[in-house]
Amino acid sequence: MLLFVFILIFMNIGAIIAIESKSLLSSVISIGAVGFGVSILFLFLGAPDLAITQVVVEILILIILIRGTIRLDNTAIEKYRDTFAMVASLIFFGLFLTFAYVAYKSLPEFGHPLMRVSREYLQHGVERTGAPNIVMSVILDYRAYDTLGEATVLFTSIVGAFVILRRQGRKKLEEKDSTKVGIPGDF
Amino acid sequence: MNQRSTEGMTLIVKSIGRLVINFIILFGVYIILYGHITPGGGFPGGVIVATAFILIMLAYGRETALRKFGDMTASLLDNFGAISFLIIALLGFVGGYFFINFISLGTPFDLFSAGTMPLSNIAIGLKVAASLYAVFVALAIFGKIIVHRPPAEEEGTTEGQSQ
Numbered sequence: 001m002l003l004f005v006f007i008l009i010f011m012n013i014g015a016i017i018a019i020e021s022k023s024l025l026s027s028v029i030s031i032g033a034v035g036f037g038v039s040i041l042f043l044f045l046g047a048p049d050l051a052i053t054q055v056v057v058e059i060l061i062l063i064i065l066i067r068g069t070i071r072l073d074n075t076a077i078e079k080y081r082d083t084f085a086m087v088a089s090l091i092f093f094g095l096f097l098t099f100a101y102v103a104y105k106s107l108p109e110f111g112h113p114l115m116r117v118s119r120e121y122l123q124h125g126v127e128r129t130g131a132p133n134i135v136m137s138v139i140l141d142y143r144a145y146d147t148l149g150e151a152t153v154l155f156t157s158i159v160g161a162f163v164i165l166r167r168q169g170r171k172k173l174e175e176k177d178s179t180k181v182g183i184p185g186d187f
Numbered sequence: 188m189n190q191r192s193t194e195g196m197t198l199i200v201k202s203i204g205r206l207v208i209n210f211i212i213l214f215g216v217y218i219i220l221y222g223h224i225t226p227g228g229g230f231p232g233g234v235i236v237a238t239a240f241i242l243i244m245l246a247y248g249r250e251t252a253l254r255k256f257g258d259m260t261a262s263l264l265d266n267f268g269a270i271s272f273l274i275i276a277l278l279g280f281v282g283g284y285f286f287i288n289f290i291s292l293g294t295p296f297d298l299f300s301a302g303t304m305p306l307s308n309i310a311i312g313l314k315v316a317a318s319l320y321a322v323f324v325a326l327a328i329f330g331k332i333i334v335h336r337p338p339a340e341e342e343g344t345t346e347g348q349s350q
Contacts, residue, residue, distance in 0.1 A: 048226040052218075056234040060319060063241060067327045130292030130301035131223040139228065140304045144286040147307075148276060151314060155269045158318040158325075162262065165325045 003044060011037040025066065032062040049135045194248025204246040211239040219312035223301045229308040233315025240320045249328060258328075261321040268314025275303050275310060 011034045018030040035058035042051040115122070121134060121142065129137040139147050195201065219232030244252035282289035293300035 049228065049231075052227060053231040053234070056231050056238065060234055060238055060241070060323075063238075063245070064323055064326055067245075067323075126295055129288065129304070130295055131304050132295050133223050133225060133228075135226070136223045136228050136304060136308070137301075140223075140307050141286075141288060144276065144307075147311070148272065148286075151269055151272055151311060154315070154318055155265065158262075158265055158321055161322050161325045 004041065007037050007041055028062065028065045031065070032058060035061070047135075049133075194250065196246050200246045204242055208239050208242055211242070212236055215239065215312075215316070219308055220298070220305065222308040222312075223304045224296060224298070229311030230315050232308075233312040234319060236312070236316040237319035237323070240316075241323050244323070244327075253324075253328075256320065258321060258324045261317045261324065264317035265314055265321060268310050268312075268317060272307060272310040272314065275307050278303075 014030045014033040014037065018027045018034065021027045021030065035054060039051045039054035039058065042048075042054055121138060125134050125137045126132060129141040131137040131141070215232045215235030215238075217232075218227035218235060219229055222228035222232065240252065240256050243255060276286050279285050279287035279289055288302035288304070290302040292302050295301075299305070
């Protein structure tokens with residue numbers, strides 16, 4: 001339990017650095033540190049599937065973000081504070097803490113009714129789905145609708161990225177087939 | 188590759204990458220195929236395969252990576268993975284309802300067991316690998332420069348390039 005608290009404090013520090021830092025590169029790197037903290041937490045909580053996914057996705061996101069931000073020049077962000085925004089965020093923070101305290105008291109203790117939902121899956125999962133990896137039997141059999149929705153979300157985001165980020169349409173590329181069509185790199 | 192030494196990273200990265208990339212792809216395929224037995228599955232395995240191709244692009248430069256795996260190919264594979272996952276789900280109507288596991292389960296801990304689960308894993312892995320590579324291409328390249336090579340260049344093969 002002490003380890004979890006330590007990692008949580010580490011992740012909070014990383015998140016605060018990511019918000020408050022002036023250079024984009026150090027923000028991206030501290031977001032990566034937060035993500036690796038999450039993966040270590042998953043590993044110690046006994047979820048190697050999620051830990052693998054988190055590590056790999058974190059590496060990929062770090063590469064993409066560094067590749068996307070390191071060329072931009074706006075590393076120095078003007079510091080300018082609005083008092084109204086400050087007061088409003090403080091009020092909402094207080095409200096959130098109050099509601100979170102009330103909600104937290106009604107939750108069961110961390111990890112204590114250990115096998116309420118998962119007992120069913122653990123007892124009958126292998127004979128019903130045939131997969132020894134119980135996570136995969138949940139993802140692809142019991143909760144396959146969720147996986148379909150997740151795949152749809154990913155697909156939609158990729159389509160959106162392709163449509164928005166492509167500078168030239170496909171037709172224009174076909175017309176100027178034999179020439180070097182290039183936009184100089186002043187992004 | 189020696190003619191293209193101005194692109195990409197240094198010789199050290201290129202040499203190490205040439206050794207390592209195949210093993211990364213192999214490990215990703217292992218994670219996809221054994222997803223129903225060991226920790227892993229379609230999503231992390233697909234991301235690992237995508238990182239291998241992103242490593243190709245970072246180490247060898249844009250043109251080499253796009254010649255191996257063009258953005259249109261990535262888009263097609265993305266669509267193919269999504270459609271095949273949906274088809275696997277729809278084929279459940281053979282056995283009764285949506286998403287039913289209509290293939291026989293087999294013995295547990297075998298590679299070919301658990302019915303439709305390995306097929307779904309392969310579809311999701313294909314989809315995730317292609318789509319994450321495609322989003323990297325879209326974010327890293329599309330805004331900057333689009334080089335459309337003329338068809339009569341020294342390599343001669345234009346397949347894989349966009350259109």
